[in-house]
Amino acid sequence: MLEIIGLRSGYNGVEVVRGVSLKLVRGEVLFVMGRNGAGKTTLLKTIVGHIHPIEGRIIIEGRDVTGWAPHKIALLLVGYVPQDRGVFARLTVEGNLRIAERLNDGIVEEAYRLFPELEILRERRGGELSGGEQQILAVARALASRPRLLVMDEPATGLMPPIIRRLADAIKKLSSQGTSAIIVEQNPALVFEVADRLALMENGKITAVIERDRLLENQSLLRNALGLTYSGK
Amino acid sequence: MFPLEHLGLALFDGLVNGSVMAFIALGLTIVFGIMNVVNLTHGELYMLGALTCWLLVQSMLPYASALIVAPLVSGGVAVIINMLILQRFGHEPGQTILATFGLLLILQQVALAIMGPAPRSVQAPFNPVIELAGFSYSGFKLVAGLVSISISLLVWLVVEGSRLGSLLRASQENRMMAESLGIDTNRVFMVGFALAGALVGFAGALTSPFRQIHFLMGFDALAMSFVVVVLGGVGRVGGTITAGLALGLLESLTALLLTPTLARVLTVALALLYIVARRLGAPRGGWRY
Ligand SMILES: Nc1ncnc2c1ncn2[C@@H]1O[C@H](COP(=O)(O)OP(=O)(O)O)[C@@H](O)[C@H]1O
Ligand SMILES: [Mg+2]
Numbered sequence: 195m196l197e198i199i200g201l202r203s204g205y206n207g208v209e210v211v212r213g214v215s216l217k218l219v220r221g222e223v224l225f226v227m228g229r230n231g232a233g234k235t236t237l238l239k240t241i242v243g244h245i246h247p248i249e250g251r252i253i254i255e256g257r258d259v260t261g262w263a264p265h266k267i268a269l270l271l272v273g274y275v276p277q278d279r280g281v282f283a284r285l286t287v288e289g290n291l292r293i294a295e296r297l298n299d300g301i302v303e304e305a306y307r308l309f310p311e312l313e314i315l316r317e318r319r320g321g322e323l324s325g326g327e328q329q330i331l332a333v334a335r336a337l338a339s340r341p342r343l344l345v346m347d348e349p350a351t352g353l354m355p356p357i358i359r360r361l362a363d364a365i366k367k368l369s370s371q372g373t374s375a376i377i378v379e380q381n382p383a384l385v386f387e388v389a390d391r392l393a394l395m396e397n398g399k400i401t402a403v404i405e406r407d408r409l410l411e412n413q414s415l416l417r418n419a420l421g422l423t424y425s426g427k
Numbered sequence: 428m429f430p431l432e433h434l435g436l437a438l439f440d441g442l443v444n445g446s447v448m449a450f451i452a453l454g455l456t457i458v459f460g461i462m463n464v465v466n467l468t469h470g471e472l473y474m475l476g477a478l479t480c481w482l483l484v485q486s487m488l489p490y491a492s493a494l495i496v497a498p499l500v501s502g503g504v505a506v507i508i509n510m511l512i513l514q515r516f517g518h519e520p521g522q523t524i525l526a527t528f529g530l531l532l533i534l535q536q537v538a539l540a541i542m543g544p545a546p547r548s549v550q551a552p553f554n555p556v557i558e559l560a561g562f563s564y565s566g567f568k569l570v571a572g573l574v575s576i577s578i579s580l581l582v583w584l585v586v587e588g589s590r591l592g593s594l595l596r597a598s599q600e601n602r603m604m605a606e607s608l609g610i611d612t613n614r615v616f617m618v619g620f621a622l623a624g625a626l627v628g629f630a631g632a633l634t635s636p637f638r639q640i641h642f643l644m645g646f647d648a649l650a651m652s653f654v655v656v657v658l659g660g661v662g663r664v665g666g667t668i669t670a671g672l673a674l675g676l677l678e679s680l681t682a683l684l685l686t687p688t689l690a691r692v693l694t695v696a697l698a699l700l701y702i703v704a705r706r707l708g709a710p711r712g713g714w715r716y
Contacts (some may be wrong), residue, residue, distance in 0.1 A: 280601055294608040
């Protein structure tokens with residue numbers, strides 16, 4: 195559960211997110227889409243506490259977390275995949291997972307279960323992985339932490355289609371167990387597979403919210419804003 | 428040529444001095460090497476350990492009490508410095524260097540006010556002369572060397588093998604990501620500072636019986652610690668231990684031929700030369716530590 199009320203945030207007083215309000219119910223998966231520089235990453239960073247908002251409130255699991263230290267927000271069971279992946283170069287794959295054990299004791303086994311390819315790489319250092327391998331690790335770490343809220347910034351970047359399918363399945367599974375998710379992503383395979391709603395972000399503001407069952411009739415809007423086509427089921 | 432027994436003594440003394448040197452540098456490996464915080468008060472925390480030892484022995488307390496109190500004093504001061512000052516600006520390098528340099532001067536003045544400008548000394552609690560192959564050696568210094576190397580190896584094991592090492596590395600590399608995995612990075616840094624301070628404070632008390640205690644003694648400890656840490660490869664605890672031993676040996680071997688001061692100058696010069704040569708010969712993107 196996530197509620198964002200009148201959020202404004204940015205860097206050194208320069209507003210990048212300029213008045214965003216959103217509400218995610220239990221188990222809901224919201225995708226945020228928009229062109230480069232729209233402020234999507236800044237919005238997610240503000241939600242997880244990396245940036246303190248200039249104005250507005252953020253409520254996670256019924257608690258007002260505005261201004262909280264990021265580790266306290268994480269301990270409400272918020273799983274975060276940053277745009278730059280956040281893999282620790284000096285820790286091994288297993289070390290990168292084990293470090294998050296405060297979120298879920300069984301995170302290592304759970305991550306290997308979701309993405310068995312990680313187990314083969316377990317002794318490799320984060321810095322020695324390819325971009326795609328790092329992305330799998332980042333995504334696995336967030337999914338395997340058994341989050342109540344998932345916050346993902348372009349999680350499909352650099353992933354092969356079969357892995358994107360497994361990512362989609364894992365998100366759907368978590369969502370069916372009550373995890374809400376806010377995901378910045380334009381990859382159609384992921385969006386159309388798991389989105390309950392789409393939010394369009396332009397210039398720091400949410401300009402449109404589209405329900406899943408209205409994706410078809412809003413095709414032209416999406417195409418114009420993003421160059422996306424709904425080809426799905 | 429010097430007689431062979433001097434060589435044996437030099438090798439032995441070099442290893443003992445090297446162990447001590449590595450032990451003194453250990454805290455800097457943690458704070459500078461792993462956490463990437465340039466803490467210029469490291470030498471002063473060493474001096475505080477020695478000063479505490481001298482004060483306790485002056486007050487008729489047993490030397491052994493210093494081995495408990497000195498780490499508490501230095502560790503406590505390190506934690507206070509971190510909490511009141513360094514943490515406030517997120518350990519930003521420029522401000523950290525400036526702030527810790529200021530603190531270095533303040534701590535020196537405090538020490539000067541307490542013990543005056545003259546060098547002080549502390550009696551060793553026990554000091555049997557140990558007869559070794561062809562030479563005799565101070566029993567206390569030998570024990571101090573053994574304690575130094577033992578604790579250093581233990582810290583190496585802890586930092587490499589325990590969760591603490593991973594927490595320190597992760598918090599340094601990407602503080603925000605570590606936080607987002609539920610890690611209180613301020614607390615991790617606090618533990619790092621406390622451990623580093625306690626170790627070097629202990630070293631200060633441990634070495635008091637065979638070193639002069641002086642309000643300016645911290646500077647030499649700081650400079651040598653930086654040389655040891657960089658020589659051993661920044662962030663590598665095992666490297667720090669090896670580098671300490673190598674420098675100790677080099678210094679006592681050169682001291683066979685030169686005055687102690689010249690030997691120190693030559694040792695540091697060789698170490699710096701090696702560091703520069705290693706950097707020039709490094710593969711693109713640097714060495715993988
Ligand atoms: N660390 C930063 N400091 C200052 N400005 C930033 C920083 N990160 C992003 N910005 C600016 O904020 C705006 C939005 O960036 P971002 O949130 O990354 O957009 P998006 O993720 O939608 O591409 C851009 O104009 C960008 O230049
Ligand atoms: Mg972005």
